[in-house]
Amino acid sequence: MTANPILLQKKYSRVIECFAKQQGLSLDAALDFFYHSQVYQLIRDGVSDMHCMSDAYLAEELKQEYEEKVPVNEVVKEKTK
Secondary structure, three states: OOOOOOOOHHHHHHHHHHHHHOOOHHHHEEEHHHOOOOHHHHHHOHHHHHHOOOOHHHHHHHHHHHHHHHOOHHHHHOOOO
């Protein structure tokens, strides 16, 4: 199933904001990570109706992906900027 593109854009912005707060990242860093993430690809492609999941759930999925992809010392460095 595909979602309305305008509604998806709003969903993306809420998820990015939630993820940024959760991880202590700037919105720019969170935005960059989101658009290069597997989570974004799944939502965009309509896989498993990911766009129907809550913003908090998707932010948590992003957090898990972030922790797998970004080394711990990079996370500390980004948070201190």
